[in-house]
Amino acid sequence: MFHEFWSTVRAFLRAAAGSLYHIVVVALSAGIALLLPAGAKQFLSFWSRVEHDKLSLIAVEMTVAILLIACLNFIHRSIRDRSLARVASGAGLVSFFPRRARRAQRRIAALKEEQGTGRTIKVLGSSGYSSFVDQVGDLSSVLDKCLGANILLVNPYSQDASQRIQAIDHPTYTLATFREEVRQSVALLKRLKAMGKAVKLKLYADPPLMKMVILGDYLWLQHYHADLDVETMPEYVMRHNRKTHGLYTLCTHYFEQRWESTEIPEYDLETDELVYRSRTGSEIRRKRFEVETAPEAVDGIAEQVDCTPEPVQLG
Numbered sequence: 001m002f003h004e005f006w007s008t009v010r011a012f013l014r015a016a017a018g019s020l021y022h023i024v025v026v027a028l029s030a031g032i033a034l035l036l037p038a039g040a041k042q043f044l045s046f047w048s049r050v051e052h053d054k055l056s057l058i059a060v061e062m063t064v065a066i067l068l069i070a071c072l073n074f075i076h077r078s079i080r081d082r083s084l085a086r087v088a089s090g091a092g093l094v095s096f097f098p099r100r101a102r103r104a105q106r107r108i109a110a111l112k113e114e115q116g117t118g119r120t121i122k123v124l125g126s127s128g129y130s131s132f133v134d135q136v137g138d139l140s141s142v143l144d145k146c147l148g149a150n151i152l153l154v155n156p157y158s159q160d161a162s163q164r165i166q167a168i169d170h171p172t173y174t175l176a177t178f179r180e181e182v183r184q185s186v187a188l189l190k191r192l193k194a195m196g197k198a199v200k201l202k203l204y205a206d207p208p209l210m211k212m213v214i215l216g217d218y219l220w221l222q223h224y225h226a227d228l229d230v231e232t233m234p235e236y237v238m239r240h241n242r243k244t245h246g247l248y249t250l251c252t253h254y255f256e257q258r259w260e261s262t263e264i265p266e267y268d269l270e271t272d273e274l275v276y277r278s279r280t281g282s283e284i285r286r287k288r289f290e291v292e293t294a295p296e297a298v299d300g301i302a303e304q305v306d307c308t309p310e311p312v313q314l315g
């Protein structure tokens with residue numbers, strides 16, 4: 001109810017801001033028109049005093065030159081920014097968050113909740129813990145209000161996943177911790193499916209390339225760096241438009257290709273099995289997916305969040 005009230009308030013403020021802008025422009029125009037005669041008289045009086053004073057005349061000329069340079073630089077920068085904005089608009093880029101400051105995190109979470117409510121979201125990520133399970137995750141509230149979700153996460157038992165964790169070489173982020181994060185993400189998706197949401201999960205084996213979240217006509221994108229936490233990487237927001245060369249179309253096509261790939265098995269949230277299918281969609285085989293809970297991993301994750309979901313043994 002609070003979010004509905006806040007949405008109404010924001011819509012009212014936007015409408016009021018538009019009306020206030022027009023009122024300010026009209027008031028400024030009227031004020032300038034009224035002050036022109038008095039301003040002209042003051043300027044003529046000032047000029048009559050300085051036109052025969054060389055020092056005052058030089059000072060006025062330098063001031064005018066500085067103002068002219070500043071105006072020309074402003075115009076040049078405006079033209080350049082307008083050109084860049086046109087390029088960004090053509091590519092579908094609408095927002096950019098260079099870093100995750102506290103204010104930016106609140107803004108990101110609010111936008112994602114607004115864009116994902118009542119939709120089927122699509123997510124391509126790594127373990128999913130920081131987005132789904134963590135109480136301050138930017139998708140924790142989105143999952144509660146979406147219709148369904150198609151989610152691609154890393155298989156924590158794949159060889160490439162093991163090599164990536166070893167390459168990060170973080171003392172507290174081990175392979176056991178990563179597997180526990182995936183286990184908790186799976187447990188959360190199980191609860192959502194039990195609540196009646198259309199949730200599907202697939203596990204891919206190769207190292208994660210990007211974190212992608214598709215919320216209707218908006219797409220959020222982050223890059224997985226080999227040595228840095230994804231939360232420290234900049235986040236880009238693309239919006240769907242009618243132009244076929246937009247980045248939204250490119251990224252969603254990449255997601256659909258990965259989702260429909262027969263090499264990526266679907267995780268059966270009811271039987272804890274990996275289901276392999278043919279190109280026609282018929283089931284080929286199933287493989288039991290065993291996840292062992294590491295006590296040290298559970299303790300490490302519990303220290304990071306205040307509220308950790310109850311462990312669910314998948315094996």
